Amino acid sequence: MIYFFFNIFLSLVWALANGHISLGSLVTGFVFGYGVLWLSQPLVGPSRYFQRLPVALRFTGFFLWQLILSNLRVAYDVVTPRLYMQPGIVAVPLDANADLEITLLANLITLTPGTLSLDVSADRQTLYVHAMFVDSPDEVRDSIKNGFERRLLELIR
Amino acid sequence: MSDIVTIVLLIIGVAFALLASVAVVRMPDLYTRMHGATKSATLGVGCTILATAVQFADIETTTVAILVIGFLFLTAPVAAHMIGRAAHRQRVPKWSGTVVDESPLAQSVADAGPDSVESQHGSAGETS
Amino acid sequence: MFLWLWVILIAAGLAPGVSRMVGSRGGWLLALVPAGVAVCLLQQWPAVVNQQNVSAAVDWVPSLHLMVSLRLDGLSLLFGLLVTGIGALVLVYAGAYLKGDERLGRLWMFLLLFMAAMLGVVLADNLLTLFIFWELTSITSYLLIGFNSDRPESRASALQALLVTGGGGLLLLPGLLLLGFAGQSFEISELLNHADQIQQHAFYGPMLVLILLGAFTKSAQFPFHFWLPDAMAAPTPISAYLHSATMVKAGVYLVARLHPVLGGTAEWFWMIAPIGTATMVLGAVLALRATDLKQILAYATISVLGTLMMLLGIGTEATLTAALVLLVAHALYKGGLFMMAGAVDHAVHQRDIRLLGGLRSVMPATCGAALLAGISMAGILPTFGFIAKETWYEAVGSQASVPYLVASVLSNIGLVAAAGMVCITPFFGRQTDAAQQAHEGGPALWGPPVVLGIAGFCLGLLPGPFSELLAAGSTAIAGQDVSVKLKLWHGVNAALLLSLLTLAGGFLLYWQRHRLAGVITATDRFMPWGPAGAYRWLLKSVNQLARGQTAILQNGYLRYYLLMMVGLTVFSVWMALGGELSSHLDPMPFDFRIHEVMLAGLILMSAVVAVRAKTWLLSVGALGIAGYAVAGIFVLFGAPDLAMTQFVIETLTVFLFVMAFSRLPDFRRLSSVHTRRRDALIAVVAGGTITMLLLFAMTVRSDHPISAYYAAHSVPEAHGRNVVNVILVDFRALDTLGEITVLSIAAIGVYSLLMLRPAARPGSTDSSGNEADDSSRGSAQRGN
Amino acid sequence: MSAQVAVILPIALPLATMAVLVLAWKSIPAQKIIGVGGSTLLLISAAALWWQVDRNDILVLQVGNWPAPFGITLVADRLSAIMVLLAGLMVFAVSVYSLVTIDDRRVEFGFHPLVQLLLMGVCGAFLTGDLFNLYVWFEVMLIASFVLLTLGGERGQLEGAIKYVTLNLISSAVFLAAIGVIYAATGTLNMADLALKLRSFPDEGIVSVLAMLFLIAFGTKAAVFPLFFWLPASYHTPPVAVSAIFAGLLTKVGVYSLIRTFTLMFVTDLDFTHNLLLLIAGLTMVTGVLGAMAQSEIRRILSFHIVSQIGYMLMGLALFTPLALAGSVFYIIHHIVVKTNLFLIGGVVERHCGTGRLAETGGLSGSAPVLATLFFLSAMSLAGIPPLSGFFAKLTLIQGGLEAERYAIVAAALGVSLLTMFSMTKIWAEVFWKPAPEEALPEACGEPHSMTDRFSLYGPILLLATFTVGIGLMAGPVMKASLATARQLLDQDAYIQAVLPNSRLPESEAGAADSNADVGPLAGQRPAAQESPQSPRGGTVE
Amino acid sequence: MDSVILKTAIRFLLPLLLLASVFLFLRGHNEPGGGFVGGLVASGAIALYAMTCSAAAARQMVRVSPRVLIGSGLLLALGSGLAPLFFGRPFLTGLWTTVTTASLGELHPGTPLLFDLGVYCVVTGVTLVFIFSLLEE
Amino acid sequence: MMLDCLAGHLTAAVPIVATSAWVALTAQISLVVLVLALGLAFLRLVLGPSLPDRVVALDLVATLLVGLIAVSSIETGDVIFLRVAMVVALFSFIGTIGFCWYLQRGPDQ
Amino acid sequence: MDIILAITVGGLYAAGIYMMLRRSVVKLLIGLGLLSHAANLLIFTAGGVIRGRVPVVPAGEMQPLETIADPLPQALILTAIVISFAVLAFALVLIYRTCQTLGTDDLDQLKATDT
Numbered sequence A: 001m002i003y004f005f006f007n008i009f010l011s012l013v014w015a016l017a018n019g020h021i022s023l024g025s026l027v028t029g030f031v032f033g034y035g036v037l038w039l040s041q042p043l044v045g046p047s048r049y050f051q052r053l054p055v056a057l058r059f060t061g062f063f064l065w066q067l068i069l070s071n072l073r074v075a076y077d078v079v080t081p082r083l084y085m086q087p088g089i090v091a092v093p094l095d096a097n098a099d100l101e102i103t104l105l106a107n108l109i110t111l112t113p114g115t116l117s118l119d120v121s122a123d124r125q126t127l128y129v130h131a132m133f134v135d136s137p138d139e140v141r142d143s144i145k146n147g148f149e150r151r152l153l154e155l156i157r
Numbered sequence B: 001m002s003d004i005v006t007i008v009l010l011i012i013g014v015a016f017a018l019l020a021s022v023a024v025v026r027m028p029d030l031y032t033r034m035h036g037a038t039k040s041a042t043l044g045v046g047c048t049i050l051a052t053a054v055q056f057a058d059i060e061t062t063t064v065a066i067l068v069i070g071f072l073f074l075t076a077p078v079a080a081h082m083i084g085r086a087a088h089r090q091r092v093p094k095w096s097g098t099v100v101d102e103s104p105l106a107q108s109v110a111d112a113g114p115d116s117v118e119s120q121h122g123s124a125g126e127t128s
Numbered sequence C: 001m002f003l004w005l006w007v008i009l010i011a012a013g014l015a016p017g018v019s020r021m022v023g024s025r026g027g028w029l030l031a032l033v034p035a036g037v038a039v040c041l042l043q044q045w046p047a048v049v050n051q052q053n054v055s056a057a058v059d060w061v062p063s064l065h066l067m068v069s070l071r072l073d074g075l076s077l078l079f080g081l082l083v084t085g086i087g088a089l090v091l092v093y094a095g096a097y098l099k100g101d102e103r104l105g106r107l108w109m110f111l112l113l114f115m116a117a118m119l120g121v122v123l124a125d126n127l128l129t130l131f132i133f134w135e136l137t138s139i140t141s142y143l144l145i146g147f148n149s150d151r152p153e154s155r156a157s158a159l160q161a162l163l164v165t166g167g168g169g170l171l172l173l174p175g176l177l178l179l180g181f182a183g184q185s186f187e188i189s190e191l192l193n194h195a196d197q198i199q200q201h202a203f204y205g206p207m208l209v210l211i212l213l214g215a216f217t218k219s220a221q222f223p224f225h226f227w228l229p230d231a232m233a234a235p236t237p238i239s240a241y242l243h244s245a246t247m248v249k250a251g252v253y254l255v256a257r258l259h260p261v262l263g264g265t266a267e268w269f270w271m272i273a274p275i276g277t278a279t280m281v282l283g284a285v286l287a288l289r290a291t292d293l294k295q296i297l298a299y300a301t302i303s304v305l306g307t308l309m310m311l312l313g314i315g316t317e318a319t320l321t322a323a324l325v326l327l328v329a330h331a332l333y334k335g336g337l338f339m340m341a342g343a344v345d346h347a348v349h350q351r352d353i354r355l356l357g358g359l360r361s362v363m364p365a366t367c368g369a370a371l372l373a374g375i376s377m378a379g380i381l382p383t384f385g386f387i388a389k390e391t392w393y394e395a396v397g398s399q400a401s402v403p404y405l406v407a408s409v410l411s412n413i414g415l416v417a418a419a420g421m422v423c424i425t426p427f428f429g430r431q432t433d434a435a436q437q438a439h440e441g442g443p444a445l446w447g448p449p450v451v452l453g454i455a456g457f458c459l460g461l462l463p464g465p466f467s468e469l470l471a472a473g474s475t476a477i478a479g480q481d482v483s484v485k486l487k488l489w490h491g492v493n494a495a496l497l498l499s500l501l502t503l504a505g506g507f508l509l510y511w512q513r514h515r516l517a518g519v520i521t522a523t524d525r526f527m528p529w530g531p532a533g534a535y536r537w538l539l540k541s542v543n544q545l546a547r548g549q550t551a552i553l554q555n556g557y558l559r560y561y562l563l564m565m566v567g568l569t570v571f572s573v574w575m576a577l578g579g580e581l582s583s584h585l586d587p588m589p590f591d592f593r594i595h596e597v598m599l600a601g602l603i604l605m606s607a608v609v610a611v612r613a614k615t616w617l618l619s620v621g622a623l624g625i626a627g628y629a630v631a632g633i634f635v636l637f638g639a640p641d642l643a644m645t646q647f648v649i650e651t652l653t654v655f656l657f658v659m660a661f662s663r664l665p666d667f668r669r670l671s672s673v674h675t676r677r678r679d680a681l682i683a684v685v686a687g688g689t690i691t692m693l694l695l696f697a698m699t700v701r702s703d704h705p706i707s708a709y710y711a712a713h714s715v716p717e718a719h720g721r722n723v724v725n726v727i728l729v730d731f732r733a734l735d736t737l738g739e740i741t742v743l744s745i746a747a748i749g750v751y752s753l754l755m756l757r758p759a760a761r762p763g764s765t766d767s768s769g770n771e772a773d774d775s776s777r778g779s780a781q782r783g784n
Numbered sequence D: 001m002s003a004q005v006a007v008i009l010p011i012a013l014p015l016a017t018m019a020v021l022v023l024a025w026k027s028i029p030a031q032k033i034i035g036v037g038g039s040t041l042l043l044i045s046a047a048a049l050w051w052q053v054d055r056n057d058i059l060v061l062q063v064g065n066w067p068a069p070f071g072i073t074l075v076a077d078r079l080s081a082i083m084v085l086l087a088g089l090m091v092f093a094v095s096v097y098s099l100v101t102i103d104d105r106r107v108e109f110g111f112h113p114l115v116q117l118l119l120m121g122v123c124g125a126f127l128t129g130d131l132f133n134l135y136v137w138f139e140v141m142l143i144a145s146f147v148l149l150t151l152g153g154e155r156g157q158l159e160g161a162i163k164y165v166t167l168n169l170i171s172s173a174v175f176l177a178a179i180g181v182i183y184a185a186t187g188t189l190n191m192a193d194l195a196l197k198l199r200s201f202p203d204e205g206i207v208s209v210l211a212m213l214f215l216i217a218f219g220t221k222a223a224v225f226p227l228f229f230w231l232p233a234s235y236h237t238p239p240v241a242v243s244a245i246f247a248g249l250l251t252k253v254g255v256y257s258l259i260r261t262f263t264l265m266f267v268t269d270l271d272f273t274h275n276l277l278l279l280i281a282g283l284t285m286v287t288g289v290l291g292a293m294a295q296s297e298i299r300r301i302l303s304f305h306i307v308s309q310i311g312y313m314l315m316g317l318a319l320f321t322p323l324a325l326a327g328s329v330f331y332i333i334h335h336i337v338v339k340t341n342l343f344l345i346g347g348v349v350e351r352h353c354g355t356g357r358l359a360e361t362g363g364l365s366g367s368a369p370v371l372a373t374l375f376f377l378s379a380m381s382l383a384g385i386p387p388l389s390g391f392f393a394k395l396t397l398i399q400g401g402l403e404a405e406r407y408a409i410v411a412a413a414l415g416v417s418l419l420t421m422f423s424m425t426k427i428w429a430e431v432f433w434k435p436a437p438e439e440a441l442p443e444a445c446g447e448p449h450s451m452t453d454r455f456s457l458y459g460p461i462l463l464l465a466t467f468t469v470g471i472g473l474m475a476g477p478v479m480k481a482s483l484a485t486a487r488q489l490l491d492q493d494a495y496i497q498a499v500l501p502n503s504r505l506p507e508s509e510a511g512a513a514d515s516n517a518d519v520g521p522l523a524g525q526r527p528a529a530q531e532s533p534q535s536p537r538g539g540t541v542e
Numbered sequence E: 001m002d003s004v005i006l007k008t009a010i011r012f013l014l015p016l017l018l019l020a021s022v023f024l025f026l027r028g029h030n031e032p033g034g035g036f037v038g039g040l041v042a043s044g045a046i047a048l049y050a051m052t053c054s055a056a057a058a059r060q061m062v063r064v065s066p067r068v069l070i071g072s073g074l075l076l077a078l079g080s081g082l083a084p085l086f087f088g089r090p091f092l093t094g095l096w097t098t099v100t101t102a103s104l105g106e107l108h109p110g111t112p113l114l115f116d117l118g119v120y121c122v123v124t125g126v127t128l129v130f131i132f133s134l135l136e137e
Numbered sequence F: 001m002m003l004d005c006l007a008g009h010l011t012a013a014v015p016i017v018a019t020s021a022w023v024a025l026t027a028q029i030s031l032v033v034l035v036l037a038l039g040l041a042f043l044r045l046v047l048g049p050s051l052p053d054r055v056v057a058l059d060l061v062a063t064l065l066v067g068l069i070a071v072s073s074i075e076t077g078d079v080i081f082l083r084v085a086m087v088v089a090l091f092s093f094i095g096t097i098g099f100c101w102y103l104q105r106g107p108d109q
Numbered sequence G: 001m002d003i004i005l006a007i008t009v010g011g012l013y014a015a016g017i018y019m020m021l022r023r024s025v026v027k028l029l030i031g032l033g034l035l036s037h038a039a040n041l042l043i044f045t046a047g048g049v050i051r052g053r054v055p056v057v058p059a060g061e062m063q064p065l066e067t068i069a070d071p072l073p074q075a076l077i078l079t080a081i082v083i084s085f086a087v088l089a090f091a092l093v094l095i096y097r098t099c100q101t102l103g104t105d106d107l108d109q110l111k112a113t114d115t
């Protein structure tokens, strides 16, 4: 984690060195800073930061892709006269067990259109998800478990 | 360049915001409406805020913008979850097209019948 | 002179203590005070007779022309002597009358207070001072008449006396003020010099009417006479004092006092003389009809009061003098008679003459007192009453006003008969059952009337020395020098013949009174339409009017109160604009954008939804949306602080609504369609008015120098760039201080409302107990 | 004490007291001690203010050192100082009275802090020279009164409070709207500045409308006809100490505001505004007293009488002569003292008899002679019987009315005073004269036992009764002060000069009555709107 | 409300909200914000906590009772108004000093900011009283 | 008339940060669309039918308000409005949770 | 825009007044809320609206560079908003307690304290 903050510090230095602090200069600084850190990895020693960042980026990309995709799907359903959806409530067994994990997972599920975390069972083993397009419940379960949950746990564990 | 980004972000954002509203009006039951309201609206509004950050492109605006976006993305799902959970526990009726309900409440809803759900605190109240 | 008043007032203050420490004998002690004052008054006799100026004055409220100025002349000396002299006797008498009663101290106190007030009336030289004492006599007499306060009729007659005399007083006040304005002075002694000017003043008529109404009510003139007999509910010492020498004479005194200023005109004559005459005759007739000792005396008093007014109204030197003589004579004998009646009542516990008789043997002293006074009342030689009657007949006769003379004789015939009824019937003839257990009271009970009776005889036999005082008094009334030579025996003249005729008629009447009584009682049928009935009707109608008005105005329906406010606002705005609105409304620049209009439309739509919603939650939600949209308007027009505060507060408000009303049922439709339409119309008109007003105000908008100042000084002097915040915490921080105070109070309010539960006891101490009934009644009438 | 301190203390002291009270919330003895202590300090500071004003003429405090009209200006002229002094006296009396009569539960839930803040609002309203600031003080006062009214949460209290709150809030809304409009039209909020701008305002229509709006806003608070409904519906519901302080002070703030605005700002169209005021005054007198006659409970009767007497206060304002205005001032002084006292006495009666309903009371002239005397004095004063304070107030107004040749209002005033006497004697006869009803109610608490309790119950009543008599006997000085006040009120230029020392006064077209007009007979008629010369400045103090 | 999701989210949101509240308050003199909104957001944050856990827990978190907040806030505001009296200035006159710092440049602390702090405290206290009373009702 | 209004948009106030005409036009059209969206959300509030539906609608309105503020920030060229957006975002969440608290507490508890 | 805002203000007043004339206390309260919106908007409109010029002095300047929206009405409205919030909160609890104590929300049953 220390590298992350170091990276942010570098981006700030970059921005300051450029004379103006703006979104652009910060992002540029971050990218260059990451590069510099990666290059100097042998000096500072190995860190999970360098593995995690790509994972996080991939995760973000995945999330955004899902977001746009499912938004479009919902949009299509909304703007066209007919309703194609097949909503339902699906029980998803949870591998995540920490509070934070459950919360993040549930929120991510909610943020993607088409699915909505309704409730967590009292024993925290099951997440009840309302999905708009339930072709079969198992398919939904599977996509959540192998989609968000797996990637999320991979990222934070 | 930044103008174009701004315009694009604005168009996307506003489109999604409108989409959310249309969804909220069009969808047949609470749960499906919520899909529209929480996600499309958050995405859309997030885009407009991002457009602001791009437009002004200074550190303070950016900070605030990121703060607001972060906050929106943090709170929207929690709020949606809370509403959905409460509605679900209150047995707010589901659309007739609902294909499956694996929740433990499903059974008791069936027992109670739809009327008891409907009658709660004047949910039929509309304008006269 | 102020000392006299103060001494009496101090004595009044001490009276309860005296009664507690000395008991009923304290009357003698207290009587020393008025007696002493009387002596002091007598000391001024030479000065007064020589028309020297005896006066004293202290400024009270100069800007209101109120100066406590006292002045002693013949008239006031005469009255002062009566007030203090009879007052002293009454105090002694009262001690005996209420012996052992714990209220005695209070009675003495009230009597002394009244005495001071009455003395003040007759001594006052300033119109307003006179009025002040005048009102004080009304109030103290209220307390005196209602002395037996546990009896309802006592309270009622006290109220009646107060309303009639107090009402008269309220007419008197503007009358006196007008007089003061017209005469450019409020000192009576000054006004004497401006009589012509006053009588030609435009206000002369109104002021005369007002002043005379004040005097008439006080002196029980027709048609205000009815309060006096009812006032007999008071204990007798009070009647003896109030209705012989003092209270009822105040009106007479006032008319006499103002005669030189206001008198001598045709208006004066026509307003006073007929009323006085009517009162005179009416009193005499009604006296014959009465059977209660005190009632008879009361009506007789009314008759004499009428006579006095008549004489003052006629207003020649002779009649004025006659009035004074009659006044003194009446005070002496009537005081004695009342005390006698009280002694009888005290002894026999009975005042009905039909049930009284043969008291002579058991109450010889009282009988003697009665005879002494009765002879004077009947106007028989050698009493002062005789002189009075002679002077009266002579004065009226010399005016050659036959109707007045005839009326005088007739009324006197009645009075002679009444004297018989009062002084002969109870004491002579067969002893009644009631009389048998009676025995004479102590000397304090029969002494004072005897003293008064003897005084009447003495004055009758030796009127000479008294004449000069009467002359001084007449001079004061007439406003010019009058010489009076009173003699007991004038020789045989027309007046004497009339006197004999009167006596004869009186005796005849007394003899045949039972026959007459039937005739008079037949008039009872008309009593409900008489003045007393009118008074009761008036009282009842005013009360009814009050109840009716209040039931209409204070009807308990909040929405009518609101309707009244809204209606008034709309009405007054349009009235103030005076229909010239159109000329003011310049065409406004037509400058708006779609989203602004849509946002405004959203506000209106949410308002409509809030109004039409069937559930409170939807209504509250719509209210919230309206608030959010208002916040949006604030954003669009450059008010970020407002927008964020509005948003936050709106959210909080809706949240509080939800928390508080979670248990409320949904709206019911309580009003009829008609009502709703009416209210909607009113609301729309009101809203339209506000719109118009706003547009109107904006067309006359001037430049805003204040705001320019804020913008210019915000950064350099207040070190803040957010001008709105700088206004809040610096330029107008006092507003904000008040505002956080409001918040704090609201917090206390919410906290106490939610946490402080009233004790379980049903029906609180403060709210009325018939709430339950009211609310059930309320639910019964769901008209609207 | 400098003038600047004297002017702010009546506002700052109650707030400081309240803050301390809030911090010492849990302790009932502390609440009582601090509450009474704060009231005493307020009274002292009010007296100091009066002393300063009497010596120095108009005191002006530019709050925050921002010059008028930009900052908020506090102005203490004679009227303000008198009102503040009376408020101090009332709160002192009521605080002492409340020691015994207010139960511990109410003390525990903020009675004393609320009284302090009520006074803060009242004093603020009396002292401010800024229209919006006046609104704020009104709200402080109002919400404090709301809470005091409901404190205890009894059924009647809640019912009365709903009407009280609603109608007063409506009037606040009207007030606020009027402020918005007046700001739109003139661009200022400072009353002196407004007076200056309205004088030469091009559009008379809008000035009249504003006058009407303020008339309705203040008239509601003052409980004039036909806006008084909230008062009789609520004033009898809270504990007596609360009723008493409401009766004494709240409506008077409305009257004060009417006097302030209609002598300073809205004097350009006297024929319209002040004739209307006169009509309202008459109707208020009459409807109020008739309302009182229809009642059969002490505090309800007294409540309606408040309405009626507001009419008298307005009468002087409407007549707009120095003498009549002095009458209003005198009447206010008299009324505040007497009406508060009558409520306090009513409270003792309720303690004795367990109720205020006339039918169920009685016999107190025998069993409580001191109380009877005190009541009789106050009641007669209210009815305008000499030589008590009410007589002089009435006399001044009637002289003013006759001088102004407004005979109808004089007749109304006299008739109403007879009816007032009627209903006072009704209370007297029923409560004091009439024998006590057969069985005494169990709720009656009777006389307090300890000496200090008796003092706290009777002391304030005695104090105020002394004032009633004292004002009467000292009517000369009081009248002199009232006249000086009236003259100062009519001298708008002096007020404007004091607040805005650098302003150039335009030729005053109207309004400024000749402040040195003789008060001789028929000399003080209302100056004709066009003919009046510019009034000489200064010289307002005799 | 025993939602694990909400409870977890609150852990992150609460500091954020409180920080925003302080931020709004401190920047209020120069930018939109100030004692009012700051106080309202602070009390909103605490209300959120009260609803998520319990009013008692929220009271514990605040540590001082809302009553003390109100009282001291009023005293603070009043005191900042009375302070200038000791310098011979009228009530509520702003007293300013200039502090030059290396990092932030010239700063102008003054009594109006204390006044605003008083407002902040009162608003927070009052809103908390509203919410706690209703929650505990 | 609509064209008039749009023309008016193009000559908008001089912003603090110079906003290009195209951005301004987009922003203004965006405002219109956002208010339209507000209206639709309001419609849901009115239609209900259940209480949670209304809560959703209110929440959506608040969210859209954030967008409205952001866009108007662009339109006026004054970034200061973003502070308002922040407050709205923060507080709308508090409000929504308040409703949820009420919802789970139940109306007839 | 003045006209539109003025009409809106009038509409809000009308709605508020209509609601206050109802028999239900809760409607009364909502009416009060509407009225407070109306009053705020009235002051805002009356003060004169101007698009977007926030009354904030740009950093580094001593005075605004151009005409700004009138800050005084804004400050007044801020005060008014907070005051009406306080009052509304109190009124709300008052009405809640009244409904609870009296068991009705019908104003026509609340007449015991009048004559």
Ligand code: NA
Pocket (backbone or CB within 6 Å): B038, B042, B075, B076, B077, B079, F059, F063
């Ligand atoms: Na959201």
Ligand code: NA
Pocket (backbone or CB within 6 Å): G077, G078, G079, G080, G081, G082, G083
């Ligand atoms: Na505010």
